[in-house]
Amino acid sequence: MITSKTFLSSIFILISFVTIPPSVFAQIDREAGPMNMTRSEVIAENGMVATSHPLATQIGLDILRQGGNAIDAAIAANAATGLMEPTGNGIGGDLFAIIWDAETEQLYALNASGRSPTGLSYEELIAELENQGAESIPSYSLLSVSVPGAVDGWFEMHDRFGSMSMTDILAPATHYAEEGFPVTEVISASWRRSVPFLKDQPGAFEETFTIDGEGPEKGEIFKNPDLGNTFRLLARQGRDAFYCGEIAEKVDSYMREHGGYLRYEDFEKHHSEWVDPVSTNYRGYDVYQVGGNVQGTAVLQMLNILEGFDLASKGFASTETLHLLIEAKKLAFEDRAKHYADPDFQDVPYDVLLSKEYAAERRELIGDEALADLSSGVEQLEEGDTIFLTTADKDGNMVSLIQSNFRGMGTGFVVPGTGFSFQNRGELFSLDPEHPNVYEPGKRPFHTIIPGFVMKDGKPWYAYGNMGGAYQPVGHVSLLTNIIDFGMNIQQAGDALRWSHSGSTQPTDSLSERLDGPGQVSIESSIDFEVVRELRAKGHNVQIGNSFFGRYQGIMRDHEKGVYFGASESRVDGQAAGY
Structure with missing residues (x-):
């Protein structure tokens, strides 16, 4: 029976459909903004922090509210992520950063990566590997441990740009280390996978x-009082506590006891290095990376190659666009495998690698079919866990910072009483004696971790990055083309469909190695399957999913409106927040 109430409700619904413009229903899943965006960008005037852990983001934001600057906030947030996300980073690893300093109106780049043991020669390393029956440096061996550079990186950043005391900066992470914090979902899963190994x-x-021999479950409270004690030591004594004090002495004793090669002297000699960032201009935007023993140069090489194509007209995630992106990656990665190395030991040929002329030559190699036989065009002279974070403050300072253990929780070698695991970054040395990245004592290995920064018309515009081992250059290029070529905002650019490619020659291979076969293309499951069929017809070996596509954070400055836009990875636990 139809009641008067039911009748009136039906009339109201009918009138609503008649009077509301049809354009509204095009946004039925979202009231505004792009339909394929998981959430809106965060917008704030006075400061912004984006990290892979919500509690770390809140710590960074609190530092800004207390009067600290973007550099202080980045250090505080990084200390917190090292505690709360040990599956990706910590003070046993290395750090790279790009910083925009509002006072000097200059961009600064920091290489805070550590070096190999000075007491282990190439010949001794080869003998050790032969004794172990290993053909490369093992991931979970003391041979893969290099000096951790993150702590020195913090103090270099702070000495040059910081405003708050390190005691105040490290206090929040110290509190959580001693009192405990709830473990988030994705970090818990990774943690529990790592523990058995x-x-x-x-x-x-x-x-x-x-906790009782297992990694913590989602929501379980975890404490690391030893790391809290290390933070207190750093707050009181500074970086010297780590590199020529109590911690360095403990490391020396541990290494001697267990057959490792790092010594007190290696820590004492360690220093970070302020470097000139490398850059290229892509369609009017100046893109900056850290060069040397870092793979950031590959981002710039890929962009130089892609600049010769009208990606916007081909469309996002089309067969033509994906084909060009994949082929540009292959071309850049062959150079990456042959030339990127510690600049103290090798002159990286930037004049060629980053020239538009060289990009034009390499671009000519891209045809209708997938490249399957390829090497570097310059004459001779994969999964890793990491965190990326970015901060910005009311004065206009911006920080792009990346920090890593390399493989998940690193080597798992923990010196009793210190609270952190050593990285296994030394695994990425080549053993080919002719290779620029060959192992040598006191040398920095090849690194995958890259912070990104973009300037527009001489002003800081976009601090961004994504963790993910060898995926990172692909991720950087995808983000930039999503924004610059396809008009996406910074949250949409991170949410958009992702792809990856494996099978390129690696910096650990010998110089004689080259791309042999098309490699493996992996694409997220939202891809149009007709595109998959067309890519396969071009010779690409395509699979759906079954890969790692990184994790993203970004902050963009709108100078006209006087605000920051923040974005964070929607696939995992991160958060962007401002005030």
Whole structure:
């Protein structure tokens, strides 16, 4: 029976459909903004922080509210992520940063990566590997440990640009280390996968990083009082506590006891290096990366190649666009495998690698079919876990910072009482004696971690990055083309369909190696399957999913409106927040 109430409700619904403009229903899933965006950008006037952990973001934001600047906030947030996301970073790893300083109106780049043991020669390394029956430097061996550079990086940044005391900056992470924090969902999953591989390593891994021998569950409260004590030591004594004090002495004793090669002297000699960032102009935007022993140059090479194509007219995620992106990656990665190395030991040929002329030559190699036989065009002279974060303050300072253990929780070697695991970055040395990236004592290995920064018309515009091992250059280029070529905002650019390619020659290979076969293309499941069929017809070996597509954070400055836009990875636990 139809009541008067039911009748009136029906009339109201009918009138609503008649009177509301049809354009409104095009936004039925979102009231405004692009339909394929998981959430809106965060917008704030006075400051912005974007990290891979919500509590770390809140710590960085609190530092800004207390009067700290973007550099202070970045250090505080990084200390917190090292505690709360040990599956990706920590003070046993290295750090790279690009900083816009509003006072001097200049961009600065910091290489805070550590060096190999000075007491281990190439010949001794080869002998050790032969004794172990290994053909490359093992991931979870003391041979893969290089000096951790992150702590020195913090103090270099702070000495040059910081405003708050390091005691105040490290206080929030110290509190959470001692009182505990709830473990987030994705970090818990990664943590629990890592523990079985690492808990039997010599040292204090199990007592430091497990609860009853297991990784913590989602929502479980975890404490690391040893790391809290290390933070207190750093706050009181500065970087010297780590590199020529109590921690360096403990590391020396541990290494001697367990057959490692790092010594007190290696820590004492360590120093970070302020470097000139490398750059290229892409369609009017100046894109900056850290060069040298870092793969950031590959981003610039890919952009130079892609600049010769009208991507916008081909469309986002079309067969033509994806084909060009994949081929540009292959071309850049062959140079990456042959030339990127510690500049103290090798002159990286930037004049060629970053020239528009060289890009034009390489661009000519791209045809209708997938490249399957390729090497570097310059004469001779994969999965890693990491965090990226970015901060910005009311004065206009901006920080793009990336920090890593390399493989997840690193080696799992934990010196008792310190609360952190050593990185295995030394795994990325080549053993080919003719290779620029060959192992040598006191040398920095090849690094995958890259912070990104973009300037527009001489002003800071976009601090961005994504973790993910060898995926990172692909991720950077995807973000930039999404924004510059396809008009996406910075949250949409991170949410958009992702792809990756594996099979390129690696910096650990010998110089004689080259791309042999088309490699493996992986694309997220939202791809149009007709595009997959067309890519396969071009010779690409395509699979859906079954890969790692990185994690993203970004902050963009709108100078006209006087605000920051923030974005964070929607696939995992991160957060962007401002005030």
